[in-house]
Amino acid sequence: MAEHVLAIDQGTTSTRAIVFTARGRERSRAQAELTQHYPGPGWVEHDAEEIWQATLDVTRQAMAGAGLAACDIAGIGITNQRETTILWDRATGRPVAPAIVWQDRRTAERCAALAAEGAEPMVRARTGLLLDPYFSATKIAWLLDRTEGLRARAERGEIAFGTVDCFLLWRLTGGRVHATDATNAARTLLFDIHRQDWDDELLRLFGVPRAMLPAVHDCAHAFGTTDPALFGGAIAVRGMAGDQQAATIGQACVRPGMIKSTYGTGCFMLLNTGDHPVVSQNRLLTTVAYRLDGRATYALEGSIFVAGAAVQWLRDGLRLIASAGQTEQLAHAAAPERSVYLVPAFTGLGAPYWDADARGAILGLTRDTGIADIVRAALEAVCFQTRDLLEAMTADGAAPPTNLRVDGGMTANDWAMQFLADMLAVPVERPAVTETTALGAAALAGIGAGIIPGLDALETFWHLDRRYEPAMATPERDRRYAGWKDAVSRVRTRA
Ligand SMILES: Nc1ncnc2c1ncn2[C@@H]1O[C@H](COP(=O)(O)OP(=O)(O)O)[C@@H](O)[C@H]1O
Numbered sequence: 231m232a233e234h235v236l237a238i239d240q241g242t243t244s245t246r247a248i249v250f251t252a253r254g255r256e257r258s259r260a261q262a263e264l265t266q267h268y269p270g271p272g273w274v275e276h277d278a279e280e281i282w283q284a285t286l287d288v289t290r291q292a293m294a295g296a297g298l299a300a301c302d303i304a305g306i307g308i309t310n311q312r313e314t315t316i317l318w319d320r321a322t323g324r325p326v327a328p329a330i331v332w333q334d335r336r337t338a339e340r341c342a343a344l345a346a347e348g349a350e351p352m353v354r355a356r357t358g359l360l361l362d363p364y365f366s367a368t369k370i371a372w373l374l375d376r377t378e379g380l381r382a383r384a385e386r387g388e389i390a391f392g393t394v395d396c397f398l399l400w401r402l403t404g405g406r407v408h409a410t411d412a413t414n415a416a417r418t419l420l421f422d423i424h425r426q427d428w429d430d431e432l433l434r435l436f437g438v439p440r441a442m443l444p445a446v447h448d449c450a451h452a453f454g455t456t457d458p459a460l461f462g463g464a465i466a467v468r469g470m471a472g473d474q475q476a477a478t479i480g481q482a483c484v485r486p487g488m489i490k491s492t493y494g495t496g497c498f499m500l501l502n503t504g505d506h507p508v509v510s511q512n513r514l515l516t517t518v519a520y521r522l523d524g525r526a527t528y529a530l531e532g533s534i535f536v537a538g539a540a541v542q543w544l545r546d547g548l549r550l551i552a553s554a555g556q557t558e559q560l561a562h563a564a565a566p567e568r569s570v571y572l573v574p575a576f577t578g579l580g581a582p583y584w585d586a587d588a589r590g591a592i593l594g595l596t597r598d599t600g601i602a603d604i605v606r607a608a609l610e611a612v613c614f615q616t617r618d619l620l621e622a623m624t625a626d627g628a629a630p631p632t633n634l635r636v637d638g639g640m641t642a643n644d645w646a647m648q649f650l651a652d653m654l655a656v657p658v659e660r661p662a663v664t665e666t667t668a669l670g671a672a673a674l675a676g677i678g679a680g681i682i683p684g685l686d687a688l689e690t691f692w693h694l695d696r697r698y699e700p701a702m703a704t705p706e707r708d709r710r711y712a713g714w715k716d717a718v719s720r721v722r723t724r725a
């Protein structure tokens with residue numbers, strides 16, 4: 231009997247495939263970097279063909295690394311960067327434009343116009359989201375309106391829309407299946423999270439033809455089987471979830487009140503609110519954490535657009551550092567008395583500010599400011615923003631957490647994790663398996679395949695690697711956070 235599951239984790243900066251056992255142990259992995267394209271200020275694009283080729287390569291490598299054939303894999307789980315928008319020709323399977331990435335701000339004006347028309351309350355009530363370029367709907371409309379003849383073709387059903395999960399499923403199944411799951415659908419601005427269905431009024435508002443949309447299924451579902459030519463035999467695709475939702479599962483945050491924060495390109499904090507969709511009074515998002523057996527579990531989400539991306543910018547943009555890992559040693563070396571603040575609003579500000587037009591700034595520079603101070607400020611900014619989110623969540627009525635489970639590439643940085651615990655005054659816990667996103671997708675596939683009994687099993691998969699205890703005195707913590715709030719107020723374009 232096949233006793234392994236394979237997770238495909240298609241993130242913003244890389245594509246990974248990881249083979250897990252039915253007990254959540256990693257057997258092998260493969261990874262490929264993804265090229266980022268910045269064709270204009272605030273624009274971010276990916277090449278969907280590159281994403282597909284990388285997915286094929288890493289999947290084959292991970293299977294070979296574990297010495298497994300297609301018949302040994304009980305199911306594939308797909309997890310993905312969310313919201314990123316791909317349109318393709320159903321006849322050829324080829325993308326008709328570059329993928330517009332979740333960070334892209336090109337539709338900020340359109341969102342502002344819709345808000346001025348008074349559309350936001352209805353959009354919020356049905357989707358749990360806000361009118362922001364982050365989500366897919368205005369990106370789809372932008373593509374339809376900017377490419378000659380595309381809207382008419384979409385209306386005739388010749389063009390398909392999908393987030394990355396959906397596009398990969400289409401390609402994996404040889405163009406036979408056009409489907410997504412409820413967590414990804416919930417990020418489009420077109421999906422009613424209460425009725426769990428696409429919404430005609432939202433489709434009209436955003437100008438998106440229904441004929442483009444995929445079917446929406448539970449996260450553990452028989453989505454289809456891969457084209458046998460791809461991996462030497464057909465493999466069933468049995469799990470699917472957006473990456474932050476998959477990380478919530480992988481972190482075993484499967485009971486109401488449990489909370490996790492993931493530090494990859496951006497930072498996303500999700501609080502499981504059970505079968506109750508909590509409406510935030512503090513500009514957090516209400517979203518689907520997962521849907522199993524037709525029942526949705528909801529989450530309150532705080533989304534920050536730039537976390538590890540600030541470290542990448544220091545490395546690739548400014549060339550202040552040679553590697554992300556160097557930031558730890560430099561942060562230690564920075565003089566503690568210097569107060570430099572870096573507001574990484576490169577693509578606007580996400581939760582709880584939602585200011586698409588804000589742009590980044592570095593404040594508090596003096597003649598003796600050095601590279602180490604700027605590096606430290608970039609790491610601190612991620613922690614300050616996490617505190618912004620936690621304060622919004624507790625203001626929304628969440629009980630103050632007893633700990634925060636963290637994961638993602640940036641959590642390798644011990645200095646940053648200690649500062650995070652200090653800033654939140656909450657212990658921070660890093661699990662032994664930091665690939666929680668992939669683990670969550672693998673778990674969904676394992677549940678779909680019947681080799682993992684259910685979400686409760688995730689609790690037995692979770693083991694602590696390191697716990698960071700808060701050590702900073704309250705006045706110092708408050709002084710530094712007040713400095714951050716002041717820095718943010720300087721870049722905001724609206725209250
Ligand atoms: N030791 C480190 N210190 C700080 N940031 C790091 C470190 N290692 C990796 N990162 C950052 O983590 C991010 C990669 O994390 P990952 O979870 O793979 O992201 P994604 O899923 O968004 O592609 C990069 O932005 C990188 O700059």
Ligand SMILES: O=P(O)(O)OC[C@H](O)CO
Pocket residue numbers: 240241242243310311312313332472473474494495496
């Ligand atoms: O690629 P990540 O891990 O930064 O996640 C991206 C998010 O899903 C965007 O909403």
